[in-house]
Amino acid sequence: MAAELVALESNNTWTVMPLPAGKRAIGCKWVYKVKCNADGSLDKCKARLVAQGFTQQTEIDFLETFSPVAKLTSVRILLTNAAKKKLASSAIGHQ
Template sequence: MFDELQALEKTHTWDLVDLPPKKILIGCKWVYKIKTRSDGSIEHYKSRFAGKWYMKEYGIDYDETFSPVARLTSVHSLLAIFTAKCWKLHQMDAENSFFNGD
């Protein structure tokens, strides 16, 4: 939780402002997950700070939705191309990501 809060503060994710009139405050909560290795042992604990977006209303709080996904066949196709072309492939884990950031 400490690392997550530090990252949010470092990137200036939000500003505290007064709630505009006739607007509903969207709450937030911590979501916890235990990441395990293939043998079942604990690798590390993860936490993320999430908004309770289910409280939003279409046309008032948002106008469109977007869910970034990748089909497994697309991933397999890209891996096949990398293999055929002998390209190097690097894997990384992103600590934080923002979909509407600058």
């Protein structure tokens, strides 16, 4: 846990700010995971500090969320269509 806290602080992960009047801080908890080698022997123990964001309320504690995620099937369809229309070769200057 100490190594995780040092890493979070050295990366400037957060900025300590005063809470607005009448607001409570979002909680957090430690999540532990044991990593094993292929033969089943202990490799390392990991610890993560995670926010308990389930207490947040839309448009009160946060305004928007955005997480860019592309499914592999979507990328395959896009590349297949580009190949069929020969868009990939014309986009890089080859004819």
